[in-house]
Amino acid sequence: EVSRFLAAFGDRLVNRASTTWRGLDDAARAAGPAALLAAHPTLMKRPVIDRDGVLTLGWTAEVKPLILK
Template identity: 60%
Template structure:
């Protein structure tokens, strides 16, 4: 199981504490593999972009209008976190629904 997120993100830390077998992939340092990002965007669409983040608020209006996949490739911290991959399935966020699906 891989958890794509940030080690400084409180939500990611909560998820990691509940999922000790998960491997953290630090998206700022390592990025998200293109194949995983494409599958996540196909599944979650624009919900994959965290428009409440400080990274988003720091973007110019013209940049915000760019395609989401371009923005995520250039600014991995824009991704809603955590993105969890387990057995080929993807889960977004640390919601009650995600926790139930993962058996936590």
């Protein structure tokens, strides 16, 4: 599933506001999104919502009406 999420969202899937991200050194941060998520799964931004094959990332004001209808 992570491969599918990466195809849909690219590097936006990496949560750069997380405490895990802040704890990484520059060398670790330089890795690509797939490598980062493999090494540190908690870096994945959540939630990823799959509704009828349509993926959304995060629980934002734009996403809520789509999911709650």
